[in-house]
Amino acid sequence: MRLDELTRPDFPILERVVNGHPLVYLDSAASSQRPRTVIEAMSQYYARSHANVHRSIHTLGEEATELYEAARDRVQRFIGAQHREEVIFTRGTTDGLSLLAETIGRTLRAGDEVLITELEHHSNIVPWQLATRDRGAVLKAVPLGDDGTLDLGAFERLITRRTRVVAFAHVSNVLGTINPVAGMCARARQAGAFSVVDGAQAAPHLSLDMCALDCDFYAFSAHKMLGPTGLGVLYGRRKVLEALEPGRGGSEMIKEVWIDRAQWNDLPWRFEPGTPPIAEAVGLSAAIEYLEKLGMDAVAEHERALTRQTLEGLAAIPGVRVYGPPASEARGAVVAFSVEGLHPHDVAALLDAEGIAVRAGHHCAMPLMRRLGVVGTSRASFSVFNSPEEVRHLLAAVGELRTAL
């Protein structure tokens, strides 16, 4: 059975009719939809077990703590982390990257360098702008080649002994480019820099192994991988976390507090100030369970087939341009495209009239848009529930667009 035939009945939102058409949801890269098990796990948690975690000496508090910490164990296994203390719950990818930029930022000195890339999401650009600006450090970016992959020669030249952080996306949210994470992380370590990977577009689609990637940090969001909004994961290598002073303070992250000082809690709680998103962690755990049942290799294969079908189909339509590496290359589950003479927002609105949801605009990657020489693009992205029929529907609708306005 095809993966979508297996999964579609599990996603209640797919029953929606939009503008008179059955919903064709091709915007999972922005935020995916949730299977019933995730929705039910969260409402069950609220209906039966909710209390604050860690400090409550009563039954519900203990249940909530157990569920929250069990979610951490599940994440640890899912991403192949060696230790549970390496899994920090955040509010999302942006929050995880900001936490790092704030925390590492405090240790930057004038003249230190942070190296990002031209294809980053604003979440992996702006926090580093703030961190470097405040410390007199320098922000540099690895340029993009015309084939939609990073210029690795330039990466070599840009990484110096002043480089303190190398931060880059695992998978581009626009081009679908899969960056050579392990090699770039190894190069960063050799230079004495922290490696920070934005995994927002990889975690939902690829089987992850932190040990194989050998990065120092890896951030992703639950809501892009069938889980709830408001929760993210920041993986941090234990040795690195142990040596890092927390950048944010509050409850949960301390052992003892005096008026003028505090003693930090153990890992991972040291980096989790305040009441965490507990129900969301329970929801993420259910999402991971769902993905694991399908098998991440099957997920990746299904989405790769849809991506290839879309790339080849769109490229064959006159006046349509697709962006990023060719269909023959390994790519993430996104396809950015433009239709000659039409603004991306008009493309999205016209497709919406057919019940098809795609993203349009700059995709929070304005430097990349500038590099591509466009104001924006339209983008179709895929998840486990999307079908080849839906892709055919998209292709037919895009084929009609040039005469639609």
Added chain:
Amino acid sequence: MSATQAARGPYSDVIRERWRRPRFRGELPGAGAVAEDVNPLCGDRVRLMLALEGERVSAARFVGDSCAICAASADVLAELVVGRSRAEALRVGAADLLAVLQADIRPTRMRCVTLPLSVLATALNGKR
């Protein structure tokens, strides 16, 4: 809203017509008042050029890189302000544009309609 209009979302016949055959798109050499602005949400860019005879707007043109709604709105705005005094032109509002555009514009696209208005205000006032 008619059935055909529903099928096209916000794209009314007026918007389609103005997008395909704009009446006021183009440069206006020697314009006395010029302004440009960008919609940060989508990157739409509109420049409005006005010729003034005393206090009266005698000619208007726009150029831009924008969606059909924004372009149609700029085209209609240019038409509405020609012949008006500066003060009258500044009183043209979103409701006037929507009355001409005859389209079902959702809140997420409202800024596409109003971007030309803030450009007009900047051109005539030097502020928004």
